[in-house]
Amino acid sequence: MKNIISNINKAFDHRIRLGIMSVLMVNDHADFKTLKELLGATDGNVASHTKALEKQNYIKVEKSFIDRKPNTKYIATTTGRKAFQEHLAALEKLLNPENGLKTKS
């Protein structure tokens, strides 16, 4: 490890994306509206952050019609779950005071 933040994943460096992943880790899927409400985000915000995670292959999208209305369902991919867990491990390591951050005694 070259530096103390090298294992922190840039893709999860934003609270909305962190929130999306957290939701998708405990639920096998969540739809657009659910994410929007849980995160208190605007439509455009949910759209762009989910798109960013999709681009990285961390989540996938399934579009269908439920009750004749369009429904967009987001699901964390295996890659995404793995990446997120590694991110959490990196966070824990960084934030744990007993981890060599002290520069002098």
Added chain:
Amino acid sequence: MKNIISNINKAFDHRIRLGIMSVLMVNDHADFKTLKELLGATDGNVASHTKALEKQNYIKVEKSFIDRKPNTKYIATTTGRKAFQEHLAALEKLLNPENGLKTKS
């Protein structure tokens, strides 16, 4: 709490700022060069992220000369320490799977 990310502090939403605060939580101070090396960041990057934290009154800066060379020392303020600890609490709460993120049984 209106939504699951409302207690996550936007000011710490970036890995470099997270790293700076982590370092300043365990060390009573750190200078420019130390932060730069620990974080593996560029000069401009350290400058702008410390400035952002300074603007929020989360860290303060002390400038002096050591061995006739300019030295910039960063110190976490009481406000900053408090804000960071609250941020960590919010993160833990969000990331703990047993915290009401499940939308259905």
Added chain:
DNA sequence: TAGTTTTACTTTGTTTTTCAAAGTACTTTA
């Protein structure tokens, strides 16, 4: 059944943030 509102998103363009290269002001070394 024509018009209005709502739902479920997507697109757009502005604003904000991030970033590293270049700049500054010294000090040190040759």
Added chain:
DNA sequence: TAAAGTACTTTGAAAAACAAAGTAAAACTA
């Protein structure tokens, strides 16, 4: 005293974030 190094700061381009506006179909309303 010229060149190189140190310790930052400034700058401006590039990328990201954001919410307002747009779209399209459904549902309600008169």
